[in-house]
Amino acid sequence: MIKRFVLGIFVLLISGIAMAQQDGKPITVEELQKVMKEKTAGVNTISCDFIQDKHMEYLETIITxxxxxxxxxxxxxxxEYKEPFxxxxxxxxxxxxxxxxxxTNNYDIESNQMFSKISELIISSVNGTIFTDTNFDVKAFEGENQYVIYLEPNIAELKEVLKKIKMQIAKKDFSVDKVTMYEMDDNYTEISFINKKFxxxxxxxIFTAK
Structure with missing residues (x-):
């Protein structure tokens, strides 16, 4: 129960692949990783606002x-969620x-493999390194103003709740602009990151739960 609950949190946070020509030309993950490492070497902190839109198949409205x-x-x-709760x-x-x-409920990451993996996934989704995670099969594309990365899980725990992830990375600062999580039941969640400061x-x- 806890396992599914925490995986559900991950899908909530950061919850057919589009044609390649819509996203740009295919590039290797190694190429993108090298460029991002060079361009983000001087970034030590990130803060931003986010807007999360939850699209549910059985509802006509979007939960924002x-x-x-x-x-x-x-x-x-x-x-930290501020609205509507x-x-x-x-x-x-x-x-x-x-x-x-x-x-507040606290969990020790190091003594719990599940929380260790979930924490790793959340952090790597923020800093843009998730596309190098070996638990995903990755495809990368380069467009005019952004890079687009598709990740499909290849481990059973994630496959239970997650179909794929789409990440859009801005060329201007190599930060993540949007993450779209596609769930197994055809629901999906879009999270847009705005007003970014470095x-x-x-x-x-600020990193203490209270």
Missing amino acids: SKGKLFFDTKNRLRW EYLITINNGQFSISTDGE NESFSND
Whole structure:
């Protein structure tokens, strides 16, 4: 039950592939990895707003949530929903924390392989390194203004809830503009990252669940 719950959180956060010509020319993952490593070498922190649109097959309306994200190269993360409800996930110092309704649950990442993998997936989705994860089969394309990466899970735990991920990376700053998660039941979630700021100083307290 916990396993499916946490995998569900991952799909919620960051939840037929389009024709290649729509996304640009095919490139190798190694090419993209090299370029991104060079272009983002000086980035130590990222903060941004996000807008999450949940498209559900049985509903005519789109469920929209909004919030704020903070990340640094120490792999500390704060993912906070502000609207229409408050919900917080933090990853810091080997702990994965979930806060909602005034209650916080803490999980030790290192002693729990499942939380270790989920934490890794969430962080790599933010810093753009998820397309090098060996748990996914990856295809990459280069367009005029962006790179597009498709990831299909190749491990059973993720295949249960996730069909594929589409990531759109801006050429202007090599940050992730949008992540689209396609679930097995044809629902999908789009998360757009806006108002991005780089290399701002954060208080350590920002990565503490409270």
